[in-house]
Amino acid sequence: MNVALATPHPRYVYFSFFSERLNREMTIDEDQQYHRSIEITTWLWSVQHSQARPLFYFSRCTDVVSVTPWLAPIVWEGTFDAVLIDNIYKPMNLTVATTVFAVGKYVRFLQDFLETAEKHFMVGFHVRYYVFTDRPHDVPSVNLSQGRHLSVIQVPGSNRWQEISARRMEIIQTTIERQIRGEADYIFCLDVDSKFHAHWGSESLGRLVAVIHPGYYEQTRDRFPYERRPASTAYIPMDEGDYYYGGAMIGGFVEDVYTLAKVCRTRFEEDAGNSIEAAWQEESHLNRYLLDNKPSKVLSPEYLWQDIKAKTKEVKVIRFSGVIKNYADVRPNV
Ligand code: UD2
Numbered sequence: 001m002n003v004a005l006a007t008p009h010p011r012y013v014y015f016s017f018f019s020e021r022l023n024r025e026m027t028i029d030e031d032q033q034y035h036r037s038i039e040i041t042t043w044l045w046s047v048q049h050s051q052a053r054p055l056f057y058f059s060r061c062t063d064v065v066s067v068t069p070w071l072a073p074i075v076w077e078g079t080f081d082a083v084l085i086d087n088i089y090k091p092m093n094l095t096v097a098t099t100v101f102a103v104g105k106y107v108r109f110l111q112d113f114l115e116t117a118e119k120h121f122m123v124g125f126h127v128r129y130y131v132f133t134d135r136p137h138d139v140p141s142v143n144l145s146q147g148r149h150l151s152v153i154q155v156p157g158s159n160r161w162q163e164i165s166a167r168r169m170e171i172i173q174t175t176i177e178r179q180i181r182g183e184a185d186y187i188f189c190l191d192v193d194s195k196f197h198a199h200w201g202s203e204s205l206g207r208l209v210a211v212i213h214p215g216y217y218e219q220t221r222d223r224f225p226y227e228r229r230p231a232s233t234a235y236i237p238m239d240e241g242d243y244y245y246g247g248a249m250i251g252g253f254v255e256d257v258y259t260l261a262k263v264c265r266t267r268f269e270e271d272a273g274n275s276i277e278a279a280w281q282e283e284s285h286l287n288r289y290l291l292d293n294k295p296s297k298v299l300s301p302e303y304l305w306q307d308i309k310a311k312t313k314e315v316k317v318i319r320f321s322g323v324i325k326n327y328a329d330v331r332p333n334v
Contacts, residue, residue, distance in 0.1 A: 064314050068242065068298055074212070076300040077316040080203045086124065089202035095126040096205075097184035097254065099172055100192045102133045103164045104157055105330045109193045109323065114142040114150070120196035120319070128184055132171055151179075161331040165247075166268055166281040173261040180254055187257045191248035191322060193330075198319045206297030208260070209251035210290050214301035214309055216244035227284040232276050233267035234284040236291060245290055246304045247283030248322065252296070260289055 066079045073079065098117070102110045110131065121127070129150040131139055134157035144150060155171055158164050172189055180187060186205055216224055224244040227234035250257055264285040271278060278284030305311075305321035328334055 064300065068294070070294045072206075072294065072296050072298055074298045074300055075203055075303070076314075077302060082199055082201050082203060085203045086201055089205060090124060092185075093126070094186060094205075095128060095184040096122050097128050097130060097180045097187040098122075099130045099132065099175070099180075099187065099189045101155075101164065101168055101171075102131060102135075102139070102192045103155065104134065104332050106192050107133055107135045107138045108330070109325075111140040111142065112195050112323070113190075113192050114140070114144075116196040118142065118145060118148070120198055121200045123199075123201065125202070128180075130175060130180065132168075132175075157332075159332045161333060162277065162281055164332075166277075169261045169265040169268065169282050169285070173258060173265055176254055176258040176261070181258070184254055186252065187254050188249065188251040189257065190320075193325055194248065194320055194322045196320050198317045200303065200319045204251065204297070204299055204303065206251070206295070207253050208256045208290075208293065208295045209249075209297045209299060210243075210245040210286075210295040211249040211299040211304040212301050213244045213246035214305050217301050218312075219244070224287075225279060226287055227278040227280070229276065231274065232271050232278050232284070234271070234278040234288040236288055241287070241291060242294070243298065245283075245287055245295075247280065247286055249299070249304055249320075250286065260286070260293070264289055 064074070064076050066074050066076055068074060098121070100110070100113060110133075114129065117127075117129075123145075125147070127148045129148070131150060131152050132155045133139060133152065134155060136152045136154055139152050142150075153175065155167075158167070168189070176187070188204075188209075221241040221244075222238050224236075224241055226236035226241060226244070228238070229235060250260065252260075264282055267285050267288070268278070268282065300315075302315055302317050302319050305315065305318045307321050307324045311318060
């Protein structure tokens with residue numbers, strides 16, 4: 001899937017377009033005129049490429065770090081052109097799997113999750129939702145756009161929320177083996193007690209995609225709530241770690257997420273055999289895994305906010321956010 005080769009010399013057209021387009025607002029007429037001038041721009045680029053200014057594109061986003069030390073993009077508003085990226089990915093006819101667990105009382109969050117996903121999440125793409133629940137009859141009926149499907153998969157309930165949360169890795173692994181592998185190209189695994197508020201599109205696609213937890217992006221790594229006990233397979237020493245990633249979103253190629261889920265599940269079970277449960281269950285194992293297997297794309301906290309948290313100045317757009325919930329009311333145990 002080499003996007004650079006999808007059309008002849010797409011970079012020449014797109015980078016020139018970015019540099020102009022993002023430096024100032026354009027009227028619709030100017031915009032259309034600009035489209036007509038693309039051919040000329042392409043020619044100019046080939047003649048004068050050393051003077052072209054593709055890096056203007058990045059200069060709009062100067063108040064945040066937009067690349068990791070291993071050169072993976074960190075996706076913030078202002079670092080990408082949503083229309084352009086969609087135009088690259090849409091011809092590939094991709095299917096995006098989306099898993100969501102709604103076990104026990106969490107089924108009540110499904111309606112808002114699905115309705116807002118239909119408005120904002122991967123609009124224009126084939127999407128297959130996989131809803132895991134112990135209450136299939138309570139899954140709401142939501143109108144899905146063309147090309148979008150929903151499967152309900154029954155899973156056992158539990159009287160411990162820690163177990164529900166942690167068993168997600170195992171269930172994702174086995175469902176990829178049984179079903180998703182043959183039905184989708186990319187996968188996102190998301191928390192259900194959340195809503196989409198703004199565009200979440202193909203800029204988020206990548207081989208292995210993680211999101212920076214909104215509670216820790218301003219902290220130094222010694223403050224991250226990694227698992228700190230060496231007895232756990234999720235252990236991360238105080239002087240190691242890149243970011244604190246949120247467990248509410250994992251994404252990427254189906255096969256890459258499969259490997260992640262399988263490794264985290266195995267480690268979780270190994271810990272259980274040694275009577276240890278990592279501090280933040282699968283989120284701790286996810287963080288350990290991603291320290292050793294760097295994500296190829298990192299989503300900023302725009303892609304995982306929490307309604308309980310006031311918006312900060314560097315977050316220009318909240319795309320997906322966890323709703324405020326009464327833990328005592330929705331969880332099977334406290
Ligand atoms: C954090 C993480 C979550 C997970 C958890 C650690 C964020 C924003 N959230 O959320 O992803 O890593 O810590 O265990 O980073 N669920 C049910 N039924 C239940 C309990 C949980 O279906 O009774 C599912 C549901 O999809 C929910 C998810 O598990 O969205 C995470 O559980 P949580 O929301 O209780 O965890 P929370 O908010 O502490």
